Amino acid sequence: MEVVKCLRAAYVRDVSEDPAGEARDTAALLMHVTEQTRSGFETAAAEFDLTTAQARALLALESSAPMRSLAEHLRCDASNVTGIADRLERRGLVVRTAQDGDRRVKLLALTDEGRRVRDRLRDAMLAASPVMNALDAGERRTLRGLLAKASASAPSG
């Protein structure tokens, strides 16, 4: 607790005394948070024997979606989804189903087990997140508001 306050105070003072160094400090802080977030995500996925891509796919499947849509969410070529879906299906976490009206499309849907793993994975991610566990309720609310505003206006939606 003391350490946290000292570091935070040092950081804030540094910025206010040296506005020119603000961008550099911001970059360093963002890289640090990004690395921690990545680390937490990979650790959470590994707890369920999932790769990062498999975990991202599982978290993206609220109910069911065309494989094409999943490729767009993962921002990868559609051909990659075949293998990712294969491995998730082999483990019984998703199933491929037909879509009414267009027999070219295959919908990827979570199984009951898939839903269970996804929910536990989401909890693990939240627990491993570096940005939520050190803040009190008021700070979390402030942070949520800032992140919501920032993410809503980002070009990538």
Add this chain to the structure above:
Amino acid sequence: MEVVKCLRAAYVRDVSEDPAGEARDTAALLMHVTEQTRSGFETAAAEFDLTTAQARALLALESSAPMRSLAEHLRCDASNVTGIADRLERRGLVVRTAQDGDRRVKLLALTDEGRRVRDRLRDAMLAASPVMNALDAGERRTLRGLLAKASASAPSG
């Protein structure tokens, strides 16, 4: 702009009216921001023909460091650093040098070109960051303080 305000207002109202759904909303928001951050990082790295791992390595090398240290930073097995260093060295961005006092250790050091690329990459990352460009100066300062506190207290340092 209108869209941003509407989305943000809807989000905040939702949370305040349904405190029980707070954790679920926070998870969704964090996943969204995480995906955007990942996307921005990969886009920035790709602009310099770098893979994510290569970009992370480049950004981690302030001056020079033992390959072992880099493996710890990347949180991967030390054997992987051999290949990553090979490709960065082939492009002239880093060089392997000896460490005085312990001939087992190889230091990885940025070349002048490596430093140039790293600086531009850092700028591109910051420009692509979803969390810094939609906020005004006061909001950014608040966000920096919250992130600094959160990341300083995280178990992974």
Add this chain to the structure above:
DNA sequence: TATTGTTATACTCTATAACTATA
């Protein structure tokens, strides 16, 4: 004996190109 970096191996993710079935 322990540690650093390397090599060999296997699996996964990734993009590209060519293919099939369908629209």
Add this chain to the structure above:
DNA sequence: TATAGTTATAGAGTATAACAATA
């Protein structure tokens, strides 16, 4: 013709195990 999904291929990241050089 265009689109959805698949397959084949090649490059890269990853962990594991075994190895040489050094401590």
